[in-house]
């Protein structure tokens with residue numbers, strides 16, 4: 001109600017100037033003018049987007065900074081270009097350092113989230129793999145359980161009580177294929193170091209009971225294959241595990 005009233009007030013002088021004091025005629029004039037009021041906002045929007053320069057996360061400043069793209073002068077025609085030919089770079093407008101264009105894609109929040117996800121996958125994958133290993137021969141020994149507990153505690157830096165162990169074992173009971181599949185899905189998120197750690201943890205719990213039987217060797221191979229570690233790496237891990245288990 002109020003905006004319409006004020007509009008009418010603004011238009012009143014022109015109406016009186018044109019000599020049209022009648023209310024009904026005035027209303028028709030007002031509706032005819034309305035589109036002109038709507039023409040203003042778009043130009044305001046253009047101004048506000050132009051005022052905010054694009055930003056990137058500068059690896060040196062460790063802050064979001066305005067940048068400029070520095071176009072490299074191409075010395076050779078495309079067909080003759082070599083890999084050491086200068087390429088376009090992004091320049092931080094505060095520290096003036098330049099970076100490859102890939103710096104524009106970096107988002108510290110997303111990177112941190114990815115890192116956390118990878119860590120969760122590592123811990124969960126290792127736990128499931130160990131649980132599958134201690135259960136595969138059909139008899140759960142005290143030494144296997146304690147070996148698994150010590151690895152979980154070491155990796156998570158948290159105490160691992162019986163409930164947690166029980167839950168971990170329950171999760172994979174009768175689901176061997178799913179465990180292997182989980183590891184296969186996770187391997188993209190895991191560094192080679194972490195994949196090796198999972199394999200060694202699996203062998204460690206397997207030899208905890210004294211010997212590593214055929215079913216356990218087979219599972220270690222499957223896990224190694226799912227993690228793309230290669231048969232030689234798996235063989236070495238088993239040999240080392242057996243040697244450490246005996247001593």
Ligand SMILES: [Zn+2]
Pocket residue numbers: 058059060061062065092093094095096097
């Ligand atoms: Zn900077």
